[in-house]
Amino acid sequence: MxxxxxxxxxxxxxxxxxxxxxxxxxxxxxxxxxxxxxxxxxxxxxxxxxxxxxxxxxxxxxxxxxxxxPPPALRGESLARLEQLGRKSVRPMSGAAAPAAIVVLGGGREAVSQEYGTSDLSKFSAERLRYGIWLVRRTGLPLGFSGGVGWAQLSEKGASEADIAANVALKTYGVPIRWVEGESADTRGNAALTIAMLSEQRVPEIVLVTDAFHMPRALRDFEQAARRQADLRPGSLVIKVTPAPMGFWQHEDRALFDWMxxxxxxxxxxxxxxxxxxxxxxx
Structure with a gap:
């Protein structure tokens, strides 16, 4: 249904x-x-x-x-706290859980890009990924990406958003994506599958990256999924979700152009x- x-x-x-x-x-x-x-x-x-x-x-x-x-941009003390977490984190090969994960939500994909002749990220996804990678470099925390194929594109062929993002992140930015969730079709699916995956790896906090207009709904879904996941595993902690919104809309330089x-x-x-x-x- x-x-x-x-x-x-x-x-x-x-x-x-x-x-x-x-x-x-x-x-x-x-x-x-x-x-x-x-x-x-x-x-x-x-x-x-x-x-x-x-x-x-x-x-x-x-x-x-x-x-x-939307919540304010991730700056000041909030960003400094994540930088401190990154400095204290251990190397992934040690087997210890990461202190936090930067998770970028997909915002669409092109089934076949005319320029590249293959699947590519939409402008929203590309900008979100770019900001997520900026946070990775700033904090040293590992990166994840959540995005499958949206409802409107289920009949189209091509890789999932997450697989495309993993390729772009590595080849364009030189940054590997540690967690790839490519089965979801909407924000609720992003939340449920990502929370379940990171809960299995005992990650205590998610730094959630998406556009400012999308953040309140995404934050709600991720927090609800975190509580549901904790209920399924008695004794486990509720994963903390820290919003990292980007792409805020701003007024034009001249007020007249705001209303054109x-x-x-x-x-x-x-x-x-x-x-x-x-x-x-x-x-």
Missing amino acids: MTDWGLFKPVLTTLALPPVPFLLLILIGARLILPRRGLGYLVLMAGVVGIWMSTCQGTAVWLQDRFIS PSISGSIGVRLALKECLAALLKA
Whole structure:
């Protein structure tokens, strides 16, 4: 049943997000103009304004700050604590558990990249991996990556996100990925499978890397998975999840441009509303 629902998620999400609802308002308003002129124009204009606002960077930042409310970036004392953990950690070949794991969540993949002729990471995944590797170099902690094939790409061929990331991390950055989870199809799957894997290896803390807009939902899922995993193994500790968000949306240099339609604004608003919808439905 969960698999069947998951297959419909991309379609239902698309129908619920801009511009579809506002296009529907425009059609309804146009239909109402003849029998109820005033109401028809009001509904039509609501649709037009909605489309405009749903493409503005200012709207994306407002939704991020007011509704998504991601935790702050990993800086200052929080980052210093991880650096200290890394300095105290022992070498992996000793067999001892790592004091913490930096875990990057996948954000999509290209089944076949036109440039490389093989599977590749999406821009979101690539940026998350780059930040995760920056944290690895800064702290000395080992790296993990969680990402399989999303619901919308189940029918496509190609490697999982995690396998692609392992290849990119090693060949492009010279950094090996110690934990690879490539079976999940969504954030809940990321959480359940990653927590189970790291719990088996007695890793006490996860430093979770994903985009700021995605972090509240990812953090919720990972913390819930950590508690469930601890319940399955009486006496074991609940894995601590430390958020390391990146890719925060910011205002344009000039305030006027915040309210001009843009590609980045359109993408940001859709992503923000998707997270708000997921939070409302607890999906």
